[in-house]
Amino acid sequence: MADIAVIGAGYVGLTLAVGAASMGHDVTVGEADPDRVADLMAGHCPLFEAGVGDLLREGLASGLLTFTRSNTDAVTAAEFVFLALPTPSAADGSADLSVLHAVVEELAPHLGERVLVLKSTVPVGTNRDVTARLRAADCTAPVVSNPEFLREGTALADFMRPDHVVVGGDDAEATAQVAALFDPDCPVTATDPMSAELVKYATNAYLATRVMMANSFADLCEALGADIDAVTAGLGRDHRIGPFFLQPGPGFGGSCFPKDARALLDLAADHGLDVPILAAAVKVNADRQERMAEAVLAEVAGVFEPVVGLWGLAFKAGTDDTRESPALRIGELIADRGATVQAYDPEASVGATDDGTHGGQTGVPIVEHDSALEAATGADVLVIATEWPEFTGEDLTEVAEAMRGDLVIDLRNLLDPEAVGAAGLRHRQIGKPEQE
Ligand code: UDX
Secondary structure: OEEEEEEEHHHHHHHHHHHHHOOOOEEEEEEEOOHHHHHHHHHOOOOOOOOOOHHHHHHHHOOEEEEEHHHHHHHHOOOOEEEEOOOEEEOOOOOOHHHHHHHHHHHHHHOOEEEEEEEOOOOOHHHHHHHHHHHHOOOOEEEEEEOOOOOOOOOHHHHHHHHOEEEEEHHHHHHHHHOOOOOOOHHHHHHHHHHHHHHHHHHHHHHHHHHHHHHHHHHHHHHHHHOOOHHHHHHHOOOOOOOOOOOOOOOOOOOOOOOHHHHHHHHHHHHOOOOOOHHHHHHHHHHHHHHHHHHHHHOOOOOOOEEEOOOOOOOOOOOOOOOOOHHHHHHHHHOOOOEEEEEOOOOOOOOOOOOOEEEOOOOOOOEEEOHHHHHHHHOEEEEEEOHHHHHHHHHHHHHHHOOOEEEEOOOOOOHHHHHHOOOOOOEEEEOOOOOO
């Protein structure tokens, strides 16, 4: 078992930390936010992420997991120092590495021969750049790129049972040590740092593009009278394609796909290159959300003081994250055009504004409610924008009675069409004929 430091207690760093401690590694987490450190030390998990809270409390109880505000204290006993720091989009779409660079500068005098591992998703070339910065500060620590592939909502399961591990570094021994740390039986791609960094971007770019292909096929199904479920089932059974990431919906969002797509396009542009297929996926995604908002507004055109119920705010089920959420964006586009949007999400919210309504990304007010039924009450149209399983347990007869209108626009193909019809509601799905 190893001594590990993790710098950054976001969903990647915290998942890594609690997972590593549960395997018996000794883990110290450096986190700059004092409130977050206090919460974590008290066993309160600041994230809505399945299983992480339980392992946090186990790790604290066993003594294998500790938190500190001091990054330099965190690395004192460590053999491996993982950086899991935010790399948000800068205004031009590139990744903002200022936090990462500041931490590298802070740690350089304290690293010695410890292995520095970059978990954060960083532009290709960053690991070599970090190595150069360390060498300029007379630090000889090896640097290893070890990108994460954790999905929000299933981050811990993805960490504990990864499909594969990618490591890239110029020091072969350090690279092999990092690969062997957590799951020695996992398939490993050991390569140079640039290739390791690109695997991460390529994965997200590929998946984002694939999701948008499925969405385009769904549009075609609607126009042609075909059924997207049959089309994706057939596609997915071809082993060259596989069944995953073909679910149509309101498009992709979250903290990774949109940001990583922008960063990859920015990186390509820096080298005089274009990635037109990825650029198209980004555009199709944005257009799709506009089009979906338009389709909802078309249903309430002419209605006096229209009301739209919105089930879901999170960018997908299983998380409280609303970053670049299609649900939130569609809600805001509708509210911006003058309809009242009544939202309910089991975990996510859009953030309070001064007047008690909620601002989200654009400041357009969305009214939040405490239950799915309340959000549907008085609605002319009900939009299902996040695929929370609990929505399938709602009493649709009650919903139908509470609504002013009778149309459910199901952007996730979540509800059972027969149950919706039996409640006297019309059900519009993605890539399906409308049920009247
Ligand atoms: C993603 C990557 O999967 C993960 O490996 C990476 O490290 C972080 O980014 P995450 O952002 O948690 O994870 O979400 P993911 O489950 O990949 O979904 C991304 C977006 O695509 C969501 O908006 C989701 O709703 C959408 N999606 C996904 C679909 O619309 N259809 C699908 O079939 C799959």
